[in-house]
Amino acid sequence: MATYVFGVSAVWASLTDQAVYIRFNLDIDEETTDDSDIYLMDRSARRVVPFTIEVNMDTVKLNLQEWATPNTAYSLVVQPGIQSVVGDELQNR
Numbered sequence: 001m002a003t004y005v006f007g008v009s010a011v012w013a014s015l016t017d018q019a020v021y022i023r024f025n026l027d028i029d030e031e032t033t034d035d036s037d038i039y040l041m042d043r044s045a046r047r048v049v050p051f052t053i054e055v056n057m058d059t060v061k062l063n064l065q066e067w068a069t070p071n072t073a074y075s076l077v078v079q080p081g082i083q084s085v086v087g088d089e090l091q092n093r
Contacts, residue, residue, distance in 0.1 A: 006088040008078060009058075013068070020051075020062040020076065026084035030055040037082050038062065043073040 010023040020040060033055055040049040040062060050065040068074070082090040 006084055006090055011076060015068070017061075018064045018067060020064065022060045022062070022076070022078060024058050024060070024082075024084070024090075026086065026088060027057045028055050028060060029083045029085050029087075032081065032083040033060060037079050039077050040064070041075040041077060042069070043075055049074070 006026050008022055009025045013020045033053060035053060038060060040051065042049055051062040054061040080090050
């Protein structure tokens with residue numbers, strides 16, 4: 001039997017969509033995903049970038065409410081607590 005760990009499989013940003021996408025290896029339970037579990041930090045200003053969240057199967061889309069600033073470092077934080085539709089919980093790894 002194969003063993004897997006529920007987690008993030010890809011992350012990418014789209015300047016045209018003004019969004020950050022996070023793909024997981026299982027479909028996400030939308031009820032367990034909010035801005036306390038996932039957020040984007042502007043590291044130079046030490047603040048959270050405002051956004052709204054959309055969940056579509058295995059992908060979470062952060063719709064940024066302001067444009068990314070050139071030459072600025074950002075940190076994406078994805079915390080434990082998010083669950084898949086089959087009840088697997090994202091682990092802190």
